[in-house]
Amino acid sequence: MIKVGIDAIHYHVPKLMLPIASLAEARGIEYAKLNKGLGLEAMSVCDAQEDVATMAAEAAYKLIKEQGLAPQEIDRIYLGTESALDAAKPTAAYILGILEAKLEPEFGARCLRNCDVVDLTFACIGGVDALLNSADYIRLRPQSKALVIAADKAQYDLASTGEYTQGAGAVAMLMTANPRILKLDMDFGVATKSEHDFFKPRRNFTKTEVLRETAKLLGQELKDEDLENLWQSSHYPFWHSGGNNLELFREEPVFDGPYSNDCYKARTSEALDHLSRKQAELDVLEDWSYLVFHLPYAFQARRMFVDMWFARLSSDARQSLASELEIGASELNAPSGDTMKRIAKSNLYRQFIAEAIAPGEKASSLIGNMYTASIFMSFLSLLEGLRLNESSAQGKNIGFIAYGSGSKSKVFSGSIQEHWQQGMPAANVFETLAQRQEISFKEYVDLHQGRLKKNLAPSEGLTLEGISTELNQEGYRIYS
Numbered sequence: 461m462i463k464v465g466i467d468a469i470h471y472h473v474p475k476l477m478l479p480i481a482s483l484a485e486a487r488g489i490e491y492a493k494l495n496k497g498l499g500l501e502a503m504s505v506c507d508a509q510e511d512v513a514t515m516a517a518e519a520a521y522k523l524i525k526e527q528g529l530a531p532q533e534i535d536r537i538y539l540g541t542e543s544a545l546d547a548a549k550p551t552a553a554y555i556l557g558i559l560e561a562k563l564e565p566e567f568g569a570r571c572l573r574n575c576d577v578v579d580l581t582f583a584c585i586g587g588v589d590a591l592l593n594s595a596d597y598i599r600l601r602p603q604s605k606a607l608v609i610a611a612d613k614a615q616y617d618l619a620s621t622g623e624y625t626q627g628a629g630a631v632a633m634l635m636t637a638n639p640r641i642l643k644l645d646m647d648f649g650v651a652t653k654s655e656h657d658f659f660k661p662r663r664n665f666t667k668t669e670v671l672r673e674t675a676k677l678l679g680q681e682l683k684d685e686d687l688e689n690l691w692q693s694s695h696y697p698f699w700h701s702g703g704n705n706l707e708l709f710r711e712e713p714v715f716d717g718p719y720s721n722d723c724y725k726a727r728t729s730e731a732l733d734h735l736s737r738k739q740a741e742l743d744v745l746e747d748w749s750y751l752v753f754h755l756p757y758a759f760q761a762r763r764m765f766v767d768m769w770f771a772r773l774s775s776d777a778r779q780s781l782a783s784e785l786e787i788g789a790s791e792l793n794a795p796s797g798d799t800m801k802r803i804a805k806s807n808l809y810r811q812f813i814a815e816a817i818a819p820g821e822k823a824s825s826l827i828g829n830m831y832t833a834s835i836f837m838s839f840l841s842l843l844e845g846l847r848l849n850e851s852s853a854q855g856k857n858i859g860f861i862a863y864g865s866g867s868k869s870k871v872f873s874g875s876i877q878e879h880w881q882q883g884m885p886a887a888n889v890f891e892t893l894a895q896r897q898e899i900s901f902k903e904y905v906d907l908h909q910g911r912l913k914k915n916l917a918p919s920e921g922l923t924l925e926g927i928s929t930e931l932n933q934e935g936y937r938i939y940s
Contacts, residue, residue, distance in 0.1 A: 461646070464598045465639040465874055467605075468527045468883035469840060472518035473629035473827055475917040476505040477896040478904045483624055486901045494624050499758030499821060503828035504628045504896070505904055506613055508912040509923040512543040512630070513551055514939065516611035517558040517922050519632035523607075524563070526886055527634065531563050535604040536576040538594055540587030540832040542660070543612045543711065544579055545937060552577035555609065558922055558939045583658060584754050585864025586610070587631075587832035592872065594635045595644050602637040609633075612831030615711045618908060622715060625757045627828020631836035640879040641843070642858070648872035649735025651727045657720035658865035660713050665706040667691045667699060697934075720756075720865055725764050727869035728861055732768060735871050745772050748859035748873060750842055751816050754835040758824040761861070762813045766804045769812060770795075781808050819845045826893045835862050844889040847881055854878050 480500040484491040494500045506515075516539060524531065539552040546554075556572050563571050580586045580593070587610025594606040611630035616622035668687040675682045682690070691699045736742055753761035773781065782789045785802055795803065803809060823841035824830075830837055839858070846853045853876045862870045897917050899907075906912050915923065928936040 462599065462602050463638050463643045463877075464595050464602075465635070465644040465877075466633045466642040466883070467636040467639040468523055468529075468634040469631065469641060469836070469843075470519050470523035470526065470885050471629060471631045471833075471837060471840060471889070472515050472522065473504045473893065473896075474506050474510055474515070475897050476507055476899050476907075477502045477826075477893075478505050478899055478901070480624060482901050483904075487619060487623070489624070497759070498624075499825045500624060500828070501825045502896075503624070503626050504830075505626075505899060505907055506628045507915040507917055508907060509915050509919065509925070511545065511924050511937075512541055512611045512613055513545060513554040513558060513937070514922040514924060515613075515628065515630040516541075516551070516609045516632070517555045517562070517939075519611070519630040520555065520559060520607060520609055521562055521922075522885070523632045523634060524559075527883070529605075529634065531559065531567055531571040532574070533605050534572065534575050534607050535601070536578075536594065536597065537572075537607045537609065538590035539577070539579050540581075540585075540590040540608070540610045541579060541612055542581055542583050542586060542831055544581065550577060550579040551611075552579050552609075554937060554939070561939075562922070582868055583864035583866050584612075584756075584831045584834065585862045585868055585870060587836060588860070588862040588864075588870050588872075591633065591635070592644075592648060592870070598635055598637055599646075604636075606635040607632060608635055610830075610833040610836050612833055613711065614829040614831050615908070616715075617712045618905065620712075621717055622713075625829045627824075627830050627834075629827055629830045629833055629837065631830075631833045631840065633836065634883070640877055640883040642874040642880070643877055644874040645872060647735060647738045648870055649731040649733070649738065650868065650870050651730030651734060652868040653723075653727065655723050655865070655867040656714075656716075657723045657867060658713050658715040660710070663708045663710070665708060666704050667706060668704060670706065715865075721760075721764060723865065723867045724754075724760075724863045724869070725767065727863060727867050728764070728871065729768055731861075731869040731871040743772070744859060745769065745774075745812070747857055749816070749856040750819060751859045751861060752820045752835060752838045752842060753817070753861045754863045755821065755824040755838055756829050756834070758821045761821070762817050763804075765817070765861075766800065766809060769809060770800070770803055777808065781806060784808060823889065823893070826890070832864075835860060840885075840889060843880065843884060847884060848888070848890075853880060 479502050480494050545551050560572050580589045590608045594608050609632045613628040614626050671687050820838035820842045823837045856876045859873050925938045925940045
């Protein structure tokens with residue numbers, strides 16, 4: 461069987477960051493709750509002229525340049541995102557256009573003309589869907605190369621319970637046969653259920669309602685018969701689309717944090733069971749040296765996984781745990797809620813976290829939630845730690861645990877290859893993150909509310925120049 465997997469990887473995160481300490485102070489939240497409890501240190505913040513297409517294109521361009529890749533070699537660009545810029549044109553097509561313009565001086569016009577592009581959307585798991593789909597593509601066409609990008613901007617309502625988990629960024633991966641970084645195993649476990657834990661609906665309003673409420677703000681009461689006459693008499697384009705109905709889309713989701721955690725745990729447990737039925741000999745705790753998770757916040761995995769870890773402990777490990785907790789082994793057959801809390805704080809579980817999970821958490825602490833890209837940034841965080849520690853990583857198995865609200869989990873694995881460091885970003889990931897520009901809380905709020913139109917950081921890379929207002933091009937995004 462031919463080896464297929466990740467041959468090279470790169471990333472892009474915004475140059476701006478807000479320390480979690482600044483957010484905690486402004487919101488009156490105890491910093492230790494966010495830092496010690498959730499593992500949060502800073503959040504990446506998109507600049508005024510930055511969006512999911514610029515971040516994705518930056519990550520892809522860095523990979524192409526550092527790896528000496530000719531764009532004509534790329535058969536497909538598959539994007540996983542839940543921050544799509546258009547309801548019809550895929551964001552991947554915008555990315556292709558940005559890359560072609562950037563690469564034209566070296567490779568000529570339309571250098572990606574024969575490249576297939578598409579977006580895959582399923583909340584935070586869309587990037588994994590793109591990865592596994594492209595792996596199958598390479599298995600059928602071993603001579604081909606695919607570029608998989610996961611990119612998102614995680615934005616919540618100001619002062620909401622999701623605000624402190626925000627982040628943004630993109631990870632790009634080159635998929636090939638005989639990969640240098642990671643060989644993907646063919647089997648994966650999947651579990652899906654339609655849930656309402658997190659979603660981004662189209663909100664519906666009417667123009668008469670908007671006018672009525674606006675008039676009230678101005679201290680006026682309008683009669684029903686006057687409302688429609690008013691908006692129909694306006695010459696402003698806003699009032700002359702869609703009849704009396706207004707459909708509003710916002711990046712800020714409708715969500716239930718505790719319920720979403722429950723869905724994450726349930727789908728992950730089901731997906732692990734599904735994979736175990738395919739691979740009866742699989743021992744997750746013994747066979748996987750590291751576990752890489754989708755991380756809505758840095759410590760989410762260690763807090764969520766304890767039940768699944770405990771369920772898979774060997775009999776010898778259970779005896780050691782019972783001895784440490786000074787309880788009878790029989791009590792572990794059906795542990796109470798209080799006992800599970802003690803298990804989560806046990807030295808045995810802490811050791812498992814330190815060895816298998818913590819190496820993938822560091823980048824998340826510094827960036828925040830990246831939605832589809834978070835699991836791949838966790839993977840990159842692990843690889844960077846191995847590179848810095850000069851660890852012998854070849855042959856180590858990694859378990860990937862992915863989740864997307866709505867809801868779906870996929871669980872799969874892969875093994876680190878001999879030449880894995882050759883496919884890594886040239887610069888140290890953590891040193892690059894340390895060089896970001898710190899912004900004030902006020903600047904963060906201004907960016908969140910769209911008050912700023914020009915970048916705060918020096919514009920050295922790709923930027924969103926504007927959004928067209930021309931006839932038959934209204935809303936089209938222009939990049940440079």
